[in-house]
Amino acid sequence: MRVLVTGGAGFVGSHVVDSLAAAGDEVVVLDRRLPHPDVERAGVRYMVADARHPQAWEAALPGVDAVCHQAARVGLGVDLGDVVDYVADNDAATAAGIDAMHRRGFAGRVVLASSMVVYGEGAYTCATCGPVRPLARRQVDLDAGRWEPACPQCGSTLEPTTIDEDAVADPRNVYAATKLHQEHLFAAFGRETGATVVTLRYHNVYGSRMPRDTPYAGVAAIFGSAIAAGRPVRVFEDGAQRRDFVHVTDVAAANLVALRAPAEAAGTYNIASGRPVTIAELAHGLVAAAAGDVAVRVVGGYRLGDVRHVVASPARAAQILGFRARVDLAEGLAQLCTAPMGDG
Numbered sequence: 607m608r609v610l611v612t613g614g615a616g617f618v619g620s621h622v623v624d625s626l627a628a629a630g631d632e633v634v635v636l637d638r639r640l641p642h643p644d645v646e647r648a649g650v651r652y653m654v655a656d657a658r659h660p661q662a663w664e665a666a667l668p669g670v671d672a673v674c675h676q677a678a679r680v681g682l683g684v685d686l687g688d689v690v691d692y693v694a695d696n697d698a699a700t701a702a703g704i705d706a707m708h709r710r711g712f713a714g715r716v717v718l719a720s721s722m723v724v725y726g727e728g729a730y731t732c733a734t735c736g737p738v739r740p741l742a743r744r745q746v747d748l749d750a751g752r753w754e755p756a757c758p759q760c761g762s763t764l765e766p767t768t769i770d771e772d773a774v775a776d777p778r779n780v781y782a783a784t785k786l787h788q789e790h791l792f793a794a795f796g797r798e799t800g801a802t803v804v805t806l807r808y809h810n811v812y813g814s815r816m817p818r819d820t821p822y823a824g825v826a827a828i829f830g831s832a833i834a835a836g837r838p839v840r841v842f843e844d845g846a847q848r849r850d851f852v853h854v855t856d857v858a859a860a861n862l863v864a865l866r867a868p869a870e871a872a873g874t875y876n877i878a879s880g881r882p883v884t885i886a887e888l889a890h891g892l893v894a895a896a897a898g899d900v901a902v903r904v905v906g907g908y909r910l911g912d913v914r915h916v917v918a919s920p921a922r923a924a925q926i927l928g929f930r931a932r933v934d935l936a937e938g939l940a941q942l943c944t945a946p947m948g949d950g
Contacts, residue, residue, distance in 0.1 A: 607631045607632070607672060607865070608631070608632040608633075608634065608669050608670050608672075609626055609631050609632070609633055609634070609670065609671065609672045609673070609674055609865065610634045610635075610667060610672070610673045610674065611623055611626070611633060611634070611635050611636070611674045611676060612635075612657050612674070612675050612676055612677035612699075612703070613637055613657075613675075613676035613677030613678065614633070614635030614636070614637055614641070614650075614652075615637035615638075615639055615640060615641035615645070615652070616637065616676065616677070616817075617815050617816055617854065618676055618719065618808070618811060618854055618857055618858070619635070619637070619674075619676035620645050621813070621855060621857070621858040622674055622676060622857075622858045622861045622862075623635060623647060623650060624647065624858065625855075625858040625861070625862050626674075626862065626865075627647045627649065627650060632649075633647075633649075633650045633651070634650075634651045634653065634666050634670065635650060635651065635652045636653050636655060636657055636662060636666045636677070637653075637654065637655075637657075637677065638654065638655070638656055638657075639654060640652055640654060642946075644946070645815065653665065656699075657677045657699040657703065658694055658695065658698050658699045658702055659702055660702040660703075660705045660706040660709070662702070663702055663703045663705075664706045664709065664710065667706060667707065667710050667712060670712070670714065671714050671715065672715035672716070672717070672865050673703070673707070673712075673714070673715070673716045673717070674717045674861055674865065675700065675703065675716065675718050675719060675788075675792075676719045677695070677699060678695060678696050678699075678719065678784075678785070678788075679691060679692050679695035679784075680781065680824075681781060681824065682779055682781060682909060682911055682912065683779070683781060686780065688780060689780050692780050692781055692784050693780075696781075696784035696785065696787070696788055697784050697787050697788065697791070700788045700792070701791060704792070704795045707799075707801075708795075708799070712801070713799045713800050714801060714802075715801070715802045715804070716796070716801055716802070716803045716804070717803075717804045717805075717806065717861055717864045717865055718788060718789065718792050718803065718804070718805045718806065719806060719808060719861075720785050720786075720788060720789050720805050720806060720807045720874075721781075721782070721807055721808050722807050722808065722809045722810075722850075722876065722878070722916055723777065723778075723779070723782035723916075724775045724776075724782055724785050724786040724789065724807065725769055725773055725775060725776060726739075726742070726775070726777060726778040726782065726913055726916075727739060727740050727742075727755060727776065727913045727914060727915070727916060728766055728767075728769045728848075728913070728915045728916035728918075729766070729767045729768060729769040729770075729773060730757075730764035730765060730767060730915075731764065731765045732757040732759070732760065732762050732764055732765075733762060733765070734757070734759075734760050734762055735757055735759045735760055735762070737767075738758060738759060738764065739758070739773070739774070739776065740755035740757070740758055740764060741758050742778055743914065745910065748908045748910075751844075751906060753843045753844055753846070753908075753914060754914060755914055766848055766914075766915035766917065767917075768918060768919040769916065769917065769918055770876070770918070770919045770921070770922065771807070771873075771875065771876060771922055778911055778913060779911030780911075782911075792805065793805075796872065802869045802872045803872055804864040804867065804871065804872060804873065804874075804875070805873070805874040805875070806857075806860055806861065806864060806874075806875055806877045807874060807876050807877060807918070808857055808877050809849070809850040809851070809852050809876065809878040809879070809916075809918055810826065810849050810850060810851045810852065811824070811851075811852055811853075811854050811857050812824065812826040812851055812853065812938065812939075812942060813854030813855060813938060813941070813942060813945065814854065814941070814945030814946055815854070815945070815946060816830075816854070816942070816945075818831045825849075825885060825888065826851065826888065826892070826942065829888065829889050829892050830892060830943075832900065833892060833893060833896050833898045833900055834896075837900065838900055838901040838902070838903045839889045839892070839893060839900060839901070839902045839903065840903055840905045841885055841886050841902060841905065842885075842906070842907050842908055842909065842912075843885075843904075843906065843907070843908055843914075844886075844904055845884060845885050845886025845889070845904045846884050846885075846886065847884060847885045847912075847914055847915060848882045848883070848884055848885075848915040848916075848917050849882060849883065849884075849885065849888075849915075849916065849917065850879055850880070850881070850882045850883075850916075850917050850918055851879060851883065851935055852877060852878050852879045852933075853879075853931065853932075853933035853938040855932075855933060856877075856879070856931040856932055856933055857877055859929065859932075860875075860877045860923065860927070860929045863927045863928060863929045864927060864929075867927055871926050871927060873922075873926070875922055875923040875926070875927060875929070876918035876920050876923060877920070877923060877929070877931075878917075878918040878919075878920045878931065879920070879933075879935065880919075880920040880930075880931065881934075881935060886902065886904060888939075890902055891935065891936065891939050892939055892942070892943075895936070895939040895940045895942070895943050896943040
């Protein structure tokens with residue numbers, strides 16, 4: 607199979623390229639830059655071009671059986687001044703790809719890298735009202751250190767639970783909005799062309815080549831940078847926020863499965879470990895894995911646009927795709943301490 611991987615020089619994309627090459631597939635990479643020499647793979651065709659331009663896609667598409675769209679601007683960003691760049695890199699680049707695929711009559715497999723951020727807050731249960739989805743947290747509550755969202759119907763304390771793919775999307779920051787729009791654009795493409803579209807909603811991905819020392823780095827990378835520099839690890843809110851961390855090699859494996867699944871498997875899937883942890887637990891786990899002596903400090907504070915708890919059910923991916931994450935968090939964190947990092 608000949609596969610076009612956009613963003614194939616980046617963090618997740620380069621691991622997808624590794625897995626495809628190891629499986630004997632022919633790989634074309636479309637990225638703004640070449641990968642680091644240690645990551646570049648023999649036999650892979652690297653095309654340095656901007657995915658926001660349809661002509662870049664058109665040059666990469668001939669002979670392609672499937673498209674694995676990993677290219678994106680990720681992370682929460684700095685502030686609303688990032689909005690134009692997020693929309694350009696995520697929405698406009700996706701539209702450029704669809705335009706090029708339409709012009710070339712492509713109707714093969716598409717695997718889209720989406721994100722759990724499209725959910726906003728995760729799922730919750732109220733002892734009185736049953737299953738509910740809370741409203742966006744109010745700044746006045748966050749300023750007062752009231753971190754947990756309340757029941758939108760009765761105001762009671764909620765119990766977080768797992769969210770599945772049928773939940774209504776509720777993006778709560780610019781990045782989340784662009785990821786949901788990518789999903790909608792490719793859903794329209796699939797309906798109009800008959801292409802098989804598989805959307806993978808990644809949860810918190812970590813592992814080697816993970817970008818750090820950038821405003822767009824994930825929390826595991828931010829904590830890892832602090833440990834490497836001998837600085838205290840600063841945990842926002844009270845550290846009890848719950849997330850699911852999934853290793854990048856598992857994410858790459860999920861992409862391979864999605865590229866090979868029967869057409870009936872078209873749809874949306876959570877890609878998660880199914881083993882949630884708190885952010886404080888992650889921080890302490892990283893310090894322990896690094897055998898470091900830095901402190902973990904719960905400092906309060908918050909980032910507008912962050913949600914409190916979002917933990918996914920991985921059941922659909924297991925049942926339909928046959929995908930299950932394999933890398934245990936402790937094992938993955940130990941590997942992360944010695945793994946090469948990306949440059950963002």
